Amino acid sequence: MDSQENGRQEVSREFSEAQQLLxxxxxxxxxxxxxxxxxxxxxxxCRSRGFExxxxxxxxxxxxxxxxxxxxxxxxxxSLFGHKQQKLRQRIVELIGKQPRESLGDFRExxxxxxxxxxxxxxxxxxxxxFFLEREKGLWRxxxxxxxxxxxxxxxxxxxxxxxxEIIAEAAGLKKLRSEYESRLLEQELDExxxx
Numbered sequence: 001m002d003s004q005e006n007g008r009q010e011v012s013r014e015f016s017e018a019q020q021l022l023x024x025x026x027x028x029x030x031x032x033x034x035x036x037x038x039x040x041x042x043x044x045x046c047r048s049r050g051f052e053x054x055x056x057x058x059x060x061x062x063x064x065x066x067x068x069x070x071x072x073x074x075x076x077x078x079s080l081f082g083h084k085q086q087k088l089r090q091r092i093v094e095l096i097g098k099q100p101r102e103s104l105g106d107f108r109e110x111x112x113x114x115x116x117x118x119x120x121x122x123x124x125x126x127x128x129x130x131f132f133l134e135r136e137k138g139l140w141r142x143x144x145x146x147x148x149x150x151x152x153x154x155x156x157x158x159x160x161x162x163x164x165x166e167i168i169a170e171a172a173g174l175k176k177l178r179s180e181y182e183s184r185l186l187e188q189e190l191d192e193x194x195x196x
Contacts (some may be wrong), residue, residue: 018072109174
């Protein structure tokens with residue numbers, strides 16, 4: 001009896017979560033809240049479930065495209081490198097404790113550079129998503145040629161790697177790399193004009 005009751009409770013819980021998700025998606029897509037409030041609700045849901053925000057973007061798109069029936073059964077993509085990353089991260093934690101104190105400053109500089117670099121790549125990829133959505137909704141002239149998106153992404157990535165190569169050629173050391181890259185990103189932040 002206990003297993004049947006547990007099974008019923010599990011089905012009931014999953015049904016309740018699916019209803020909550022559908023209500024959230026409906027509210028975000030068709031609600032009257034401001035964009036900042038909609039995103040706040042979406043981020044809150046993501047944090048409570050351990051989702052990345054982009055997973056919810058995919059759920060919103062699926063809901064808009066297919067309706068509510070498909071969304072509860074949407075399976076998130078499995079990370080291609082999840083298992084390897086987990087092992088690598090375990091090894092990193094282990095190795096930090098074995099480093100000589102003299103190298104830990106450089107290690108922290110490397111982590112800081114990595115953080116800036118990953119934030120920049122994430123920002124560029126989100127710009128790509130934004131430009132796709134803006135263009136496809138008809139704000140800009142439409143074209144059947146989707147290479148505009150891949151060309152844009154290629155140009156942005158090439159520019160980023162080229163800048164890092166220039167910094168490395170001019171400056172030796174991780175502290176200088178981190179400092180120069182941070183300065184470049186701050187300049188870009190002021191110069192980049194994204195029509196939001």
